[in-house]
Amino acid sequence: MTTPRPGERERLFQGGGRMPDLHASGSGVGLPTRHGVDPAIDSDIANPLLRVEALELWYGSNQALHGISFLIPEKKITALIGPSGCGKSTLLRCINRLNDLVDGVRIGGDILFEGRSIYDAELDVNQLRRRIGMVFQKSNPFPKSIYENVAYGPRLHGTTQKARLDELVESSLRGAALWEEVKDRLHDSALGLSGGQQQRLCIARAIAIEPEVILFDEPCSALDPVATAKIEDLMYDLKSRFTIVIVTHNMQQAARVSDYTAFLYLGRLVEYGPTTRIFTKPEKRETEDYVMGRFG
Amino acid sequence: MPRSEPNPGPARPLGRRRPDPLGTSLTWLSGASLALSLLLIVGLLVLLAAQGLGFFWQGPVHQLQLADGTRVIGEITATETVRAPANSEAEARRIEEEGAPTRTQLKIGNRDLYGLDFRWIDDSDIVDSTTPADLVMIERLEWGAFFGRLRELRADGRVLATGEDAWREVLRLLPEKAKLRRQVRDLEKGEIGDINHELEELRLAEARIQRAEAQGAPPDDAARARIAARRLQLESRSEALAVERARLQTLLDRERAVFVAGDGRSKEIGAGQILRALRPNAMTTLDRLGVYAGRVAEFLFDDPRESNTEGGIFPAIFGTVLMVFLMTFVVTPLGVLAALYLREYAVQGTTVRLVRIAVNNLAGVPSIVFGMFGLSFFVYLVGGSIDRLFYPEMAPTPKFGTGGILWAALTLALLTVPVVIVATEEGLAAVPRIMREGSMALGATKLETTLRVVVPAAAPGILTGMILAIARAAGEVAPLMIVGMVKLAPSLPLDHHFPHLHLDRKFMHLGFHIYDVGFQSPNVEATRPLVFATAFFLVLIVTAMNLLAISIRNHLRRKYATSAV
Numbered sequence: 001m002t003t004p005r006p007g008e009r010e011r012l013f014q015g016g017g018r019m020p021d022l023h024a025s026g027s028g029v030g031l032p033t034r035h036g037v038d039p040a041i042d043s044d045i046a047n048p049l050l051r052v053e054a055l056e057l058w059y060g061s062n063q064a065l066h067g068i069s070f071l072i073p074e075k076k077i078t079a080l081i082g083p084s085g086c087g088k089s090t091l092l093r094c095i096n097r098l099n100d101l102v103d104g105v106r107i108g109g110d111i112l113f114e115g116r117s118i119y120d121a122e123l124d125v126n127q128l129r130r131r132i133g134m135v136f137q138k139s140n141p142f143p144k145s146i147y148e149n150v151a152y153g154p155r156l157h158g159t160t161q162k163a164r165l166d167e168l169v170e171s172s173l174r175g176a177a178l179w180e181e182v183k184d185r186l187h188d189s190a191l192g193l194s195g196g197q198q199q200r201l202c203i204a205r206a207i208a209i210e211p212e213v214i215l216f217d218e219p220c221s222a223l224d225p226v227a228t229a230k231i232e233d234l235m236y237d238l239k240s241r242f243t244i245v246i247v248t249h250n251m252q253q254a255a256r257v258s259d260y261t262a263f264l265y266l267g268r269l270v271e272y273g274p275t276t277r278i279f280t281k282p283e284k285r286e287t288e289d290y291v292m293g294r295f296g
Numbered sequence: 297m298p299r300s301e302p303n304p305g306p307a308r309p310l311g312r313r314r315p316d317p318l319g320t321s322l323t324w325l326s327g328a329s330l331a332l333s334l335l336l337i338v339g340l341l342v343l344l345a346a347q348g349l350g351f352f353w354q355g356p357v358h359q360l361q362l363a364d365g366t367r368v369i370g371e372i373t374a375t376e377t378v379r380a381p382a383n384s385e386a387e388a389r390r391i392e393e394e395g396a397p398t399r400t401q402l403k404i405g406n407r408d409l410y411g412l413d414f415r416w417i418d419d420s421d422i423v424d425s426t427t428p429a430d431l432v433m434i435e436r437l438e439w440g441a442f443f444g445r446l447r448e449l450r451a452d453g454r455v456l457a458t459g460e461d462a463w464r465e466v467l468r469l470l471p472e473k474a475k476l477r478r479q480v481r482d483l484e485k486g487e488i489g490d491i492n493h494e495l496e497e498l499r500l501a502e503a504r505i506q507r508a509e510a511q512g513a514p515p516d517d518a519a520r521a522r523i524a525a526r527r528l529q530l531e532s533r534s535e536a537l538a539v540e541r542a543r544l545q546t547l548l549d550r551e552r553a554v555f556v557a558g559d560g561r562s563k564e565i566g567a568g569q570i571l572r573a574l575r576p577n578a579m580t581t582l583d584r585l586g587v588y589a590g591r592v593a594e595f596l597f598d599d600p601r602e603s604n605t606e607g608g609i610f611p612a613i614f615g616t617v618l619m620v621f622l623m624t625f626v627v628t629p630l631g632v633l634a635a636l637y638l639r640e641y642a643v644q645g646t647t648v649r650l651v652r653i654a655v656n657n658l659a660g661v662p663s664i665v666f667g668m669f670g671l672s673f674f675v676y677l678v679g680g681s682i683d684r685l686f687y688p689e690m691a692p693t694p695k696f697g698t699g700g701i702l703w704a705a706l707t708l709a710l711l712t713v714p715v716v717i718v719a720t721e722e723g724l725a726a727v728p729r730i731m732r733e734g735s736m737a738l739g740a741t742k743l744e745t746t747l748r749v750v751v752p753a754a755a756p757g758i759l760t761g762m763i764l765a766i767a768r769a770a771g772e773v774a775p776l777m778i779v780g781m782v783k784l785a786p787s788l789p790l791d792h793h794f795p796h797l798h799l800d801r802k803f804m805h806l807g808f809h810i811y812d813v814g815f816q817s818p819n820v821e822a823t824r825p826l827v828f829a830t831a832f833f834l835v836l837i838v839t840a841m842n843l844l845a846i847s848i849r850n851h852l853r854r855k856y857a858t859s860a861v
Contacts, residue, residue, distance in 0.1 A: 096737060098733060098736065098737060101732075101733065101736060126739045126740065126741055127739065128739075129736065129737055129738065129739040130738070130739030133737065133738070134737040136730060136733065136734060136737075138730055140728070140730040140731055140733070140734040141734075142731065142734065142735070142749055142753075143731075143752070143753055143855070144752075152735070152738060152748070153738040153739065156738060156739060156740050156744055156748075157739065189855075202734070205734075205738065206737075206738070209738060209739065
């Protein structure tokens, strides 16, 4: 187990530089802490599902993201925190290329998914979005029945058999802890559900297409504490099956649910590391001020 | 602990409520404007209904004894005060004392005897007015209504019955005659129509052979012989049918009723000509209601007679509705696709803005201009080309190269497409971005998102556009007059001959029917109520079509309500 040199440590976790190729080094570079390397963390990071490499993004002439690099480990929850406008949602929407839909966006740097650039011109973006699902800040069920909402994705991707769809709808709704509440009214409009139920329906809709990654964009910002707790429990359960990236401005939430945390400020990655460390022993002054609630 | 004052300083009194005359008067003004608008709409409907629907009610028939010894029989339709300037002082004084002279308008019918259906009679000339129970009112196929008394019923030169017996006999005969008339009509429209249709096909087939031969094809004598044989067969069948029709016609008019008019002249009317025979003064209210319902049904479901001044308006209703449906089938996809491109695919910029302005301005082009375009482009260019390419044997008779229901529908589709585009664009704009993103994030392509999420959610907007288009199209008359609307169409555009929907046929339209009956008819007095009734049903039909579309829209709104929570 080798400890990275101090200089390398700087570049790794404060952003602004290009991520060194951890695989290429072949040395099992782990996440450093002030007390050395945690072997569990080391194994997570040795095999990241997604690598964000020197990512930059401009809205027209306005640069929103500045050279962001970090790793997203598989089957863990990675939280992106930071004050409003710091670019965390923008970063999240880069991962499933949803920013493509916004006019005037330019992107530099790269994101690798299983080692392949997602900005490759040859890549089928719809296939990518099928494997990287998303749950939005404001619940956005389609104006269709509960059943049709969940079946929407599978139908798109070619599942037409009624029995198979029924099965998928049930397992997805169970997966989103909504089945018991809606099983008797699957064919009622999804818009009749409460806010928290709608958000869980959106989660069910996302997991129905069996993605590998689910992106959560402040999923609880419009929900009351009870509904929030349900979603958080759900995320904890989903972790065993999916890699989760969550954007939140709620630090307690990040501390409660996530394994890794990235702190963004003014479009730059300030600090990245295991959540416990970020919240207990941050290395940077801005991080400490933010997690202590002194600004943001 | 005393609460700390957030804003210490001199106390500001809340003050008394001040009057707001401007605000109050504006509220009243806006309320009054709305009330006036509603009043005008209600007034319009009430006027149309009162003027039009009163026409079907059977009132009493009066017999007036005039000062000059003559007798007049008829229904009173109006009374008015004569406002003529007095010729002398004595007359002026008399008017002062007794009031201005009044006169009464009587519908006297019997156009074949008197020439005019209506007559004004000064009230001072009327000696006596009675409503005897034996006065008869006849509705007949020709010459309009007849008023008088029934004298006798004859057949083959013999008197069958007189007096009350004759009346009972006439009433007994009427259903039989109606059945015979239906038989004649079925014969004409059915088998005779089919034979004529086939003869025309044969003629065209022969013309085709002739054309082919003229262009160098080998002579096809076998086909010619087949055609000749079939024609001979059809012609002999046709003659047989003509004999049958003549037999039915004689049967129809075998009994003849002899009536006496108010002035004592007698008139013989074939029993087959009589549609309805009434003794209005002996009728109960229930009888009158029955007659009323029968007349309304005839008006709605019968063909017009007597150059549109009598009979029903069914072909006009049918033409209007069919034309509007055809128009809707064309304009909805066209407008929706155009709006989809403008809103979803086109890069928003100056060009799109200009296109949008142009589309909006298109809605302001006078409709007759669209009619001219329809005539020159659809009828002459497109229709003419179709005729040259596909129906050369019909020349010089045009098939599509003349006005028809298809060209009328297309012209109106052009006229209403801006409405659909604008409404659809609004509907599309109202679909939240987050809905599209939700679909895209599930791996849907733009096309899938548009078809499965955006268009269903925008469906109420699209329906709104359709409703506006229907409302506009159903009331449009001017452009149709030059692209295929006629005052009397020989056949409906939909029948049992292949291909059933004849898009090349000319059609009747309620709007034009109103104009024709009201202002092109020689007998304006008689047809005025028909104009109101037709207008009333036009409004009713447009409203019905709109209600249908609105109920579909409301259904879709409930289904695709986009407001979350």
